[in-house]
Amino acid sequence: MHPDPPVSASTSPIPQKLSFSTKLAYGAGDLGPAITANILAFFLLIFFTNVAGLSPGIAGSILMISKIWDAMNDPIIGILSDRTRSRWGRRYPWMIFGAIPFGIFFFLQWVVPPFDQQGLFWYYVVIAIIFNSFYTIVNLPYTALTPELTQDYNERTSLNSFRFAFSIGGSIFSLVLALVIFSVIKNNPQAQYLVLGGVCAVLSILPLYWCVGGTWKQTMTGQHFLDVEARSEESLPFAAQLRIAFSNRPFLYVIGIYLCSWLAVQATAAIIPYFVVDWMRLPESNFTLVALAVQGTALVMLFFWSAVSKRAGKKAVYFMGMSLWIMAQAGLFFLQPGQVVLMYVLAVMAGVGVSTAYLVPWSMLPDVIELDELQTGQRREGIFYAFMVLLQKVGLALGLFVIGLALQWAGFLETTPGQSPPIQPDSALLAIRVAIGPIPTLVLIAGLILTYFYPITREVHAEILLKLQERRSSTFAADPDISQK
Known part of the structure; x- marks a missing residue:
């Protein structure tokens, strides 16, 4: 999945200026993935060793398997997204139906079931594979919305600046949220991570629907742009x-x-x-x-x-x-x-x-x-x-x-x-x-x-x-x- 080559105003069929609300809604689509990715980067390894009780070798193996699968599923979802045809367009069905499972399986990564080391390994591997699948399902079609929202080169740059602001802002917000939760819930690490996972799951789902609702009309108006990637x-x-x-x-x-x-x-x-x-x-x-x-x-x-x-x-x-x-x-x-x-x-x-x-x-x-x-x-x-x-x-x-x-x-x-x-x-x-x-x-x-x-x-x-x-x-x-x- 990728944006098509920059198209100058002189060759673009209909140069468009997007409204501030459309850009804001588009940027919000990256808030959930940014929150979940940042929390996982900073907390998952220490959660595995200090809360779930996994050895560092097993914990590292889980992270490696999940990352490799995350890399492998990109082209699969990309091809399927490209080939999707529906009254909601190519991208939105994936975001609409993937958002809730995306949040649920993020939360399940912070549950500690009563298994031994081998059982915990397989539990977290399966949950990580499913979560990373839904991460790609919502995030990859989202990134592919850019050329479908506008063909104007400068507007694409502006869109991505909104996305970048939400992405970094979401990362910082997730750390502040963790700090607040850990300071309120003391001496119970498992409860701390359960609450953090639950709150972040909800906060990650809602902005995806904001993105869909705030950009859908613009994308449907620009249906004549849907063949851009095929031409590029x-x-x-x-x-x-x-x-x-x-x-x-x-x-x-x-x-x-x-x-x-x-x-x-x-x-x-x-x-x-x-x-x-x-x-x-x-x-x-x-x-x-x-x-x-x-x-x-x-x-x-x-x-x-x-x-x-x-x-x-x-x-x-x-x-x-x-x-x-x-x-x-x-x-x-x-x-x-x-x-x-x-x-x-x-x-x-x-x-x-x-x-x-x-x-x-x-x-x-x-x-x-x-x-x-x-x-x-x-x-x-x-x-x-x-x-x-x-x-x-x-x-x-x-x-x-x-x-x-x-x-x-x-x-x-x-x-x-x-x-x-x-x-x-x-x-x-x-x-x-x-x-x-x-x-x-x-x-x-x-x-x-x-x-x-x-x-x-x-x-x-x-x-x-x-x-x-x-x-x-x-x-x-x-x-x-x-x-x-």
Whole structure:
């Protein structure tokens, strides 16, 4: 699933301006997925070990299986969504009928049934597979609404800015909500997570129906746009798509940069609860505050880096942000219990860099697509975006699995349900510190090296755009009626 190539106002059949309420409703569609994804990233691993009583190896295996399935089901749902024909269009039936199961199976991930380790493993694997299926069922058709709402290039940019605001806002809101629930419900971790899961489930379902109700009329009015995706790109065999993607050298750099950035983000999110509770010896609520410090700073810095990027370029912004992030991540290894203020300073420094992980890799991808268009004469966004997401999910799955396995090898002691968390041995504490410090630091340095060698500079990109413009001008000059085809 992918948006079609940008269509200029001169070639768009009916340039449209969307109302503020339509854009607001569209943005709300990403609120539920953002809330659930953020809660799972920060809390699920520690829930498995400290509440459900699973060993870190089993917990990591569950996360790996769920992420790999999440990557595999994207093309399946994408094809089915494309082929759907109904009076509600192609996308809305999936969102309408998938929203409630999406919320229900999110909630069921926070239930602890009275099973042994093997029984719990299979329970959480099955629930995770079903939840991730419904996550894709509601989220993928939602993202495909953009070209069906409007063909206007600037309106699409505006739509995605609303979506991005709801996405980051939902992530921050979910952490605040967790902080409130954990402070109200004390000394009962299972009840804390049940309430958090239930409230987030309801809050994730409702905005999806707001999105459907607020955008349906606009989409139905624009039924003549429904063939956009079919016109934009031929259906190619998977092997052919693979050859296209991996023959583009700058794309390989972008994938590497993106994986390094987000592997560091996700690994830190998974391990930070153990670091705060077991190493820093602070109450669990503190790791929520640390996460808020990181994400709040990242949200604010997005606007700053966006402005700086216009002057200094993407590579320069990435180097500036990563430099602070690397210092913060490395500093966490040397942090000692009692240095709470320094911990929050490092969290803010990390947030400055995390914002560039949001901003830079995805802004590099259109440059890669334009280079491919210059070389081949075709625009193939779908192939590049699909492999970007696929490799991201597989990479994160393997990373989370390795973290869980490393904790288990280091002798991490899981919590027996109903009892207080045990005192961790020195080997487990060292593993936690290595997982939050040196490992993400080395990954981020690898990302910096890839960025240094990334070949599309501002000057190269300007030359690509100039050549594309010359080609398009000559094409229109040779065939004045092409815009009508």
